[in-house]
Amino acid sequence: MKxxxxxxxxxxxxxVTAGFTSCSDDDxxxxxxxxxxxxADTRAYILNEGNAGSNNSNIIYxxxxxxxxYPKCIFTEQNGKQLGDTGNDICMAGDKILVAVNVSNYVAxxxxxxxxxxxxxxxxxxxxxxxxxxxxAVSGNNVFVSSYGGxxxxxxxxxxKLNYVDxxxxxTYPETLxxxxxxxxxxxxxxxxxxxxxxxxxxxxxxxxxxxxxxNPDNVLASDNAILVQGYGSDNSYxxxxxxxxxxxxxxxxxxxxxxxxxxxxxxxxxxxxxxxWPDVSTVTTLYTYDLTTDKKNNTFFKExxxxxxxxxxxxMSVNPYTGDIFLATTDFSTDGIIYKFKADxxxxxxxxxxxxxxxxxxxxx
Numbered sequence: 001m002k003x004x005x006x007x008x009x010x011x012x013x014x015x016v017t018a019g020f021t022s023c024s025d026d027d028x029x030x031x032x033x034x035x036x037x038x039x040a041d042t043r044a045y046i047l048n049e050g051n052a053g054s055n056n057s058n059i060i061y062x063x064x065x066x067x068x069x070y071p072k073c074i075f076t077e078q079n080g081k082q083l084g085d086t087g088n089d090i091c092m093a094g095d096k097i098l099v100a101v102n103v104s105n106y107v108a109x110x111x112x113x114x115x116x117x118x119x120x121x122x123x124x125x126x127x128x129x130x131x132x133x134x135x136x137a138v139s140g141n142n143v144f145v146s147s148y149g150g151x152x153x154x155x156x157x158x159x160x161k162l163n164y165v166d167x168x169x170x171x172t173y174p175e176t177l178x179x180x181x182x183x184x185x186x187x188x189x190x191x192x193x194x195x196x197x198x199x200x201x202x203x204x205x206x207x208x209x210x211x212x213x214x215x216n217p218d219n220v221l222a223s224d225n226a227i228l229v230q231g232y233g234s235d236n237s238y239x240x241x242x243x244x245x246x247x248x249x250x251x252x253x254x255x256x257x258x259x260x261x262x263x264x265x266x267x268x269x270x271x272x273x274x275x276x277x278w279p280d281v282s283t284v285t286t287l288y289t290y291d292l293t294t295d296k297k298n299n300t301f302f303k304e305x306x307x308x309x310x311x312x313x314x315x316x317m318s319v320n321p322y323t324g325d326i327f328l329a330t331t332d333f334s335t336d337g338i339i340y341k342f343k344a345d346x347x348x349x350x351x352x353x354x355x356x357x358x359x360x361x362x363x364x365x366x
Contacts, residue, residue, distance in 0.1 A: 031095050031112030031365075036078050039113055040065065043365045044320070045074065045097065046329075047090040048337065048356025052103055057087035058356045059099070059114060064320055064364060067341070071355045074114040075099075089136045089176070090361050093157060097363065098143060100133045107133055107145055107155065109162045112365055117160035122147060130167055137177035137184055139202040144184050146174040152186050152198070154205050170198040170208050180222040180245065187217035187229060197229055197243065213250045214239045223261045223292055230259055238270065242292065253290055254297065258328075262319035266290040267326050269314030283313050287328070289346075301346040308351075309340060318362035325349075329359035 032039070042065035050056035058073035075083045084104030091098050096117075097110040109118040122130050131149025138144070143155040143162070150172055154165040171188035178185045179202065186198040188210075197217060199209040215234035220227060223242075229250070230240035240259055241252035256268035271285040287302040287309070312330035315337060319326050324344030331337045337354035339362075 033113075034078075034111065034115040035113035037113075039063075040068075041366055042066070042322075043112070044362055045090060045114070045365075046339065046354055046356070046362050047087045047099065047360045048354055049087050049358040049360045050085070051333075051357055052086045055082060055085045055104075056357065057083045057085060057101060059083060059087070059090070060355045061114065062352075064323070064325070067350060067352075069352055069355070071353070073356075075110075075116075078114045079116050087360065088134050090363055091136045091138060092363055092365070093138045093141075093143065095365075096157070098136050098138070100136050100145060102132050102134060105132045107136070107143070107162060109157065109160065118162040120155060120162045120164060127153075127164070134174065135176040135186075137179040139179045139182065139184065142202060144177055144179070144200075144202070146170075146177050146186055148173055150174065152177070152184065152200060166205060168200060168205065168208055170200075171196065174198065175218045176220045178220040178222040178227060180227060183245070185220045185222070185227050185229075185243075187213075187220045187231065189216050189218055189231070192216045192232070192234075195231075195234075197227070209248075211243055211248045211250060213241070213243070214252070219259070221259075221261050223266075224264045226292060228259070228261055228266065230256055240266075240268070254288075258314040258317045260317040260319055260326075261292075262321065262324065264292045266292060267317050267319065269317060269328060271312075271314045273313060283311055285310055285312055285314050285330075287314075302342060302348070303346050304348040306340065306348060306351065308338075312338070315358055316360055316362075318364075320364045322364060322366050327362055329354060329362075331358050333358065 040063040044064045046060040059075045061074040062069035084101040086102040088102040089100040105123045106121040130151045131147040134146045141157045145153045151167045153167040156163045172190045175187040184200040188194045188196045195215045196210045214231045217231035219230040226242040233239045257271045259268040273283040289298045289301040315331040316329045326342040328340040337359040340351045341349045
């Protein structure tokens with residue numbers, strides 16, 4: 001497949017030793033403080049997990065307005081060190097960025113340019129029992145972190161500092177978190193032995209309620225009127241559905257190996273892989289949308305889809321909230337992933353390398 005070459009060098013005429021030549025007249029914005037390079041206001045960051053044990057996670061920056069990507073780890077460029085082993089989650093906290101790195105076992109607070117300001121390691125004696133960090137959610141100045149020891153922890157952002165507050169036991173192997181209306185929702189996977197979503201009041205943080213969903217839940221998202229949850233299911237069929245926050249009822253809606261939600265529309269990819277002839281595996285991927293307002297599935301929303309997608313493994317999906325554009329990330333689990341961009345109307349636009357293995361999530365800033 002022919003990929004459009006997207007080199008960040010096109011954004012500016014030349015590079016200088018300290019970074020890039022200026023592309024903006026406004027160099028005094030707070031998020032730029034401490035940055036080693038000039039960056040566009042229309043920033044996006046791809047978190048590439050890498051492979052566990054390989055210490056090859058990274059964060060790749062691109063200008064989503066100009067479709068220009070900088071093919072080096074922005075975290076390393078800004079901080080002079082590697083991100084670490086298995087970047088599991090990235091999210092926004094106001095104009096700052098939070099990242100959770102699983103095997104290296106820390107949560108970091110970054111500026112909007114990727115400059116690290118604070119780090120809380122879960123490897124210290126005080127926090128070691130909490131286990132390795134997994135996922136993040138934000139409510140006001142509070143940050144919530146799931147960790148494999150069975151906990152959801154509450155941290156607080158004070159200026160540029162991350163401070164530990166408290167932890168609650170929620171169950172075995174908690175996975176992703178989502179925040180909605182002051183509640184934190186956490187998938188409790190049990191690595192196949194559980195089928196619950198834990199619910200915690202973000203302010204009180206003193207008790208846990210549970211909602212029964214599919215077996216081995218994994219990925220929780222918040223939409224306008226519901227909580228979404230996706231998991232492996234008891235039969236590895238990758239079901240997803242919605243939880244009514246008022247009635248606490250779970251309703252299955254479809255199947256997906258990767259999904260996201262924006263304006264009450266779910267964008268989903270289902271990759272079915274035959275592993276029987278490993279390492280020669282075959283994958284069939286389909287894309288669709290699901291309107292949560294009308295309760296209808298649309299199999300034809302994604303138009304002019306490249307043939308390569310149909311045989312690739314979908315790893316994650318993200319939507320740019322400023323444009324509605326949809327980004328599908330695929331992986332072969334060993335080389336750089338590929339990002340496919342679709343316009344808000346579903347028309348395929350372009351593809352570019354993720355410059356890292358297993359592209360997990362993209363966050364967008366402006």
